Amino acid sequence: MSVTGRIERHRGEWHRSDPVLDVPLALDLMAALVGAGQGLIAALALLGEHLPGAERLSGVAWHLLLGAAWDTAWQVVEDDADLTELGRELRFAHATGAPTARLLHSTAAALRRSRRRRAEQAAARLAIRLVMPLGLCLLPAFICLGVIPLVLALLP
Secondary structure, three states: OOOEEEEEEEOOEEEEEEEEOOHHHHHHHHHHHHHOOOOHHHHHHHHHHHOOOOOOHHHHHHHHHOOOOHHHHHHHHOOOHHHHHHHHHHHHHHHHOOOHHHHHHHHHHHHHHHHHHHHHHHHHHHHHHHHHHHHHHHHHHHHHHHHHHHHHHHOO
16 A cells, blocks of 8 residues: 555654555545546545544544635645645645646656655665675775685685
8 A cells, every 4th residue: 555654662662653645645635536536625625534634634624614815725734844745836736726636647657657766776876885895894804705715715
């Protein structure tokens, strides 16, 4: 499942906290709901009810139904970076009334590519950081198992 929980350490024990919203998954679900005929606000309410980690979207949908401005409605979730990112991605679709499903699918794909690129860069940085410790661990073994026996074999 794409919705995962943050793993935190508390008093020496590891435990899983509240689920974290996977923004590309939420955008794909929004696109499916809008493509099926739901309005943007109704789709937000449905995501808030049924998607783990997106419960606060129901409050955003409620504010929008009451006639609040887009930015005012999204202030409910401004402390959550994932939901704020979702709101930022949905702003254009809400403001222009553009064909939302395609826009949301392409945005989800772009976010996944960006996430994959960041993961690859982090892996490359890790590989560079591991060269020195691995070299320091392997060098004594190479000397003990490779160089010393060769030197001893060459001695008369």
